[in-house]
Amino acid sequence: MQFQVPIHIKPLDTPITYRDKLLLMGSCFTEHIGNYLADMKFQVLQNPNGILFDPMGVCNSLVSYMENKQYTTGDLFQLNEAWHSWMHHSRFSHIDASEGLRIINASQQQAHTFLKQADWLIITLGSSFVYKLKESNRDVVNCHKAPAQTFNKHLSSIEEMVTALDGTLHRLFHFNPHVKVIFTISPVRHIRDGVVDNNRSKARLIEAVHHLVNKLDRLYYFPAYELVIDVLRDYRFFDIDMVHPNYPATQFVLEHFTASHLHKDTQALMEDMKSLVIARKHKPFHPTSQQHLAFLKKHLDKALLLQQTHPYLNLEEEIAYFRQ
Structure with missing residues (x-):
C-alpha cells in the first residue's frame, strides 16, 4: 500500500556544485536550507538583512544590495533603548547607533560583492502580508515589537507581487548575467494571520511564483511547501507549536533538495x-x-x-x- 502522495521533482538543468556561490534570502525556513549547505561546506551567504517574509521585503533588499546602499542615522529609529532599522531583522539592532550602522553597512557591502559573483539565488517566501508604517506608507520587514497601531497590514495581490518580483529580477539579471534563481514557499504556517488568511497568503505566493517561473528563463521552483503540507501531511511532523516543521520533516525536505538539485x-x-x-x-x-x-x-x-x-x-x- 502507498501511504504518501507521490511527488515528482524535476532535476535542475545545471545542478548545484561545490564550485557555486549561493545567496539565500527569505523566511526562517531559508535558514534550514542555508545552515545545511553551510554545514556541508558550500559557499553560502544567508539573509544579509536577516529573516524576510514577504516578496516586497525581498525585492527591496535585493535592490539595496545591487545599489550597495549604505545606511545612515536617518534610516534608524530608537525603541526600547536600542536603535533599529525597519529594513533589517533585530539581530542588527544595537544600543549604539553608530555600531548598528557599522554592522548593517558591512553586511550590505558583503551582500553587494557576493551577489555580483553568485551562481544561485535561493528565495523562500513565507507570507503575502506586508506591514506598512501608517505615517509614511513605507514597507517594513520587521516590526521590532513596536505597537500594533504603528502599522497598516496589507495582503498583497498576485499582480502586486508579480510586478515587484519581475522588475527586481530583470535588474538582477542585468547586474549579474549568469545568476540563476530557485524559489521555494515556506511550509511554516503563519497562524497569527488565522488559518483562512494564512491559506490565502500562501496561495497568492504560489500563484505569483509559478507565473514568473513559467515566464522567465533561469527561474526554478522547489516544492518545500508541498513536501511538508501535501506529502507528509501529519501533525507529527511539526513542532509543539503546530506551526514549524520539526527535524524529521526538515530532513525529509533537505533530502529531496539534495537528490533533485545537487550534482x-x-x-x-x-x-x-x-x-x-x-x-x-x-x-x-x-x-x-x-x-x-x-x-x-x-x-x-x-x-x-x-x-x-x-x-x-x-x-x-x-x-x-x-x-x-
Whole structure:
C-alpha cells in the first residue's frame, strides 16, 4: 500500500556544485536550507538583512544590495533603548547607533560583492502580508515589537507581487548575467494571520511564483511547501507549536533538495564532508590520549587530501582544528 502522495521533482538543468556561490534570502525556513549547505561546506551567504517574509521585503533588499546602499542615522529609529532599522531583522539592532550602522553597512557591502559573483539565488517566501508604517506608507520587514497601531497590514495581490518580483529580477539579471534563481514557499504556517488568511497568503505566493517561473528563463521552483503540507501531511511532523516543521520533516525536505538539485558528484563529496563535520564536533573524554591524537591525525590527513583534490573547498577551520 502507498501511504504518501507521490511527488515528482524535476532535476535542475545545471545542478548545484561545490564550485557555486549561493545567496539565500527569505523566511526562517531559508535558514534550514542555508545552515545545511553551510554545514556541508558550500559557499553560502544567508539573509544579509536577516529573516524576510514577504516578496516586497525581498525585492527591496535585493535592490539595496545591487545599489550597495549604505545606511545612515536617518534610516534608524530608537525603541526600547536600542536603535533599529525597519529594513533589517533585530539581530542588527544595537544600543549604539553608530555600531548598528557599522554592522548593517558591512553586511550590505558583503551582500553587494557576493551577489555580483553568485551562481544561485535561493528565495523562500513565507507570507503575502506586508506591514506598512501608517505615517509614511513605507514597507517594513520587521516590526521590532513596536505597537500594533504603528502599522497598516496589507495582503498583497498576485499582480502586486508579480510586478515587484519581475522588475527586481530583470535588474538582477542585468547586474549579474549568469545568476540563476530557485524559489521555494515556506511550509511554516503563519497562524497569527488565522488559518483562512494564512491559506490565502500562501496561495497568492504560489500563484505569483509559478507565473514568473513559467515566464522567465533561469527561474526554478522547489516544492518545500508541498513536501511538508501535501506529502507528509501529519501533525507529527511539526513542532509543539503546530506551526514549524520539526527535524524529521526538515530532513525529509533537505533530502529531496539534495537528490533533485545537487550534482551527483557533489552528493558523493558531501558524504566526505559529513564525516569531517561529525569528527569536528566530536567531544573526547581524554583529549591528550593517543587514541584521540590518532583520531585527529586521521581526519587531518583526510581534510588535507580533500583540500588538495578540491582546491575550491574551504576547509581551513577543520584543518586548524585537527592540527591542534
